[in-house]
Amino acid sequence: MTFQGTDESVQLNGWKLIPTHISQPIQSVDANNTANIQNDNGNLTPATVYPQERHGHSTCIYKNNVILFGGTPDGSSGLNDLYFLSLDTFKWIEIKTKGMVPMGRYRHSAIIIEDKMYIFGGYRSKCLNDLHVLDLIKLEWSEPQCCGELPSARSSHSVCNVGKRMILFGGSGAKYSNELFTLDTTAMKWTKHEIIGTPPSERWCHTMCSFGKKVITFGGSNDKRKDNKVYILDSETMEWSQPHTSGSCPTPRQLHTAVCIGESMIIFGGWGKHQELNDLYILNTRTMKWQCPKIETDSPCQRQLHSAWVYNGKMYILGGYSKSKRMIDVHSFTPDQIFSTLRELCVEKIVESINNYIPLFSYLPDEVLYYIFVRLSQSDKFIPPQLEILVKKSYLADSLLTEKTPIN
Template sequence: MSTLSRSLSDVPEEGTFTPTSPHPDNYPYLSPIATSSASTLNAPSHSSAGSSSRSAGTKVRTPSIRTLGRSSNDNLPVPSGASSSSVKRNPSSSSSASVSSSSKSRKSTAPVTPSVPKYKSIPTLPHEKNAEAVPSTAMHWSRAPVYGNVPQRSMRAHTMTLVENTAWLFGGNDDKEVNKDMKDMYCFDTETMQWTVRETTGDIPPPCRAHTTTLVDKKLVVFGGGHGMQYYDKVYVFDTTTRHWTQPSVAGPFPTPRRAHSAVLYQQKIWIFGGGTGLNALNDVWTLDVSSFSRMKWEEVKTTGRTPKNRGYHTANLVVNLMVVVGGSDGKDFFTDVWCLDLDTRHWSQVTLLTSKYKRIAHSATQVGSFLFITGGFNGEEYCSEVLPFNLVSLTYEPRVTFGKPPSGRGYHSTILADSRLFLFGGFDGTTSYDDVYILDLAAGAYLPQVTSFNIELA
């Protein structure tokens, strides 16, 4: 196992970057918020990714790799013209205390407005009267006609886990939100498009984001993630049938607390790869034995072959017996590479690509038959909305034209495949968090999910 570790110190998770900033260690991950302490944390030197095309003084939205240890975007200006679908932020608990203390000497006259749950009783139709005609065989984006109890918390670096026809939303809390009670979980019905709220019991986990949620026998196994400057190494199990949380006793040794890692389930073990600690990106591999929820056990995996660089905010998908890793970043470089870990032999192999132009972090990757649909993310210069199908047989990207109105460019969203449609939930674009849901109709590609037998030939 490689022990190489690249520093990610003082990397804000989301923020803005001003190329003309006088800070000596200025580079596309540093925001003006972080400059006061950057010199003491050995921030990486300037990265040239996308810098040549930026004009002086232009603010560029930057991605999150803060696997990474600092509040993300406190005191950022509110962007003008922000989408009406974005989630409104509450001040953090620390700032609330500050405001309360400073205002004791004067009596507040502002009325207190109670929060009203967002409930839509009538679905919003996704189509328009003057919608452009498109080929019936083409993939088509539309905004989902959702209704019901729309989520009241951020949908950013969250997880959506499909159990039969219901997608369970967990996590995604913003640093600027007061720690919310996590006893309520939101569910989305992929057939009716209705949001509902389910109250839960038991050992309810704390607010978090950039965690992983793995489905095991109708149970959600949550590991890692964090909130603010906290990073977790705890495991929580949620039974979707009883709606009860447990924090099981797990035998060690334990992996380092982390966020922005990835997880896949294979042979009754959850395989964890990479992520970050707040100071360093990681490239280690661990397994969590979930064959018995009463006797769970961690084990560090010793791999062979050339190891991928340390990274966070990549994606990993289980394809037959391979864990396919796409993109990510170590806090300085944006990766275009694709790696496969054979979970039987525990050997790493790098895929030889015909192009290295598709840089991606904070994207999503959903297996659709013999393809991975890489959606959204940050490419080093801007947040994307395009869909990049990656052919798992030819090991090449096959870009396709989509029609309709795609979601705005974003990362930190979540996607699932249900009934030959790709659902996209929420996300963040550097300034705005979204609470919307989009649907990509596969049209002529609706047969793809039925392709279950194919071979991946690695050199």
């Protein structure tokens, strides 16, 4: 099945290789069109060479760009270069930053909260536990002083954010860990949380995705065994649970990627039983049912230690490691969820300018109102009283209570 877009037909449940480009030295960079970043320091320049092939890097989406940092081109040395990939033109942009640039590393974590990118840990000759922050408006690095209990040095851990908190789980340093930390990015305070409920075992090379107030962890290993179970963290009580899942469950794996699109968590690739993988599975996070969709196109090659992100309802992957080869290729996957995808885009647009849409609330379906409420709550943004009243009256009010989303 194809969906006709503005300039091309898109294959649902299909992969597409995305050609990326570099700019000629004589070209100038219009920051408004290629980066959408308020920067008057001339720090955005066209890339005259492609980024090196790599694995163990990080990619974070910021406005209409993906930020590529770090990784390793040879399995030993770590990179600390920084590129933007414009998702409008798919051109690479080199970034010259101010401040103290983090040392090169790979198997680190990176996350964006508001207009800052937070880099933690990773590996460079040894495991690290330093925290670096890139101000994406000033394009300036800093290494802030933090209080509280700092995580020990580790790599191949996972992070996600709920509001302005960064949640960090697991990894491997002196030993495999199932420790759970949060960083309050307002107070710059680390907190180590007691293990409550049914937690994942010690592990690294797993993934985490946030859905409202819930955080879902999947996969990983401690070198004794690989896992394919799903664990849910309640980010308010910091309690773990292990839900029952059904459907076509993925095989145990590590070094895969996971992203969330609407109600779905999509995982791709990784390292399974003695081989790299290129299979794709989708978990409906409301029914907890797995699906292995029939892929209508050729899939990217088997890989591990790649990265992934979501933009305009599509999953993208970049680079990674496959059969001793490192890559820098980009592929997109369009799930067969057109209605969910369109809803997601509408919700994001409304959340950006919530006050402009208050007069329209009474005309919107209950499900759309529900997702607007959840997204505002997740981002710690103002929730209009009119929206809260409508959601409380809807048939989805119980769902909010089940997810422990505040509604009075």
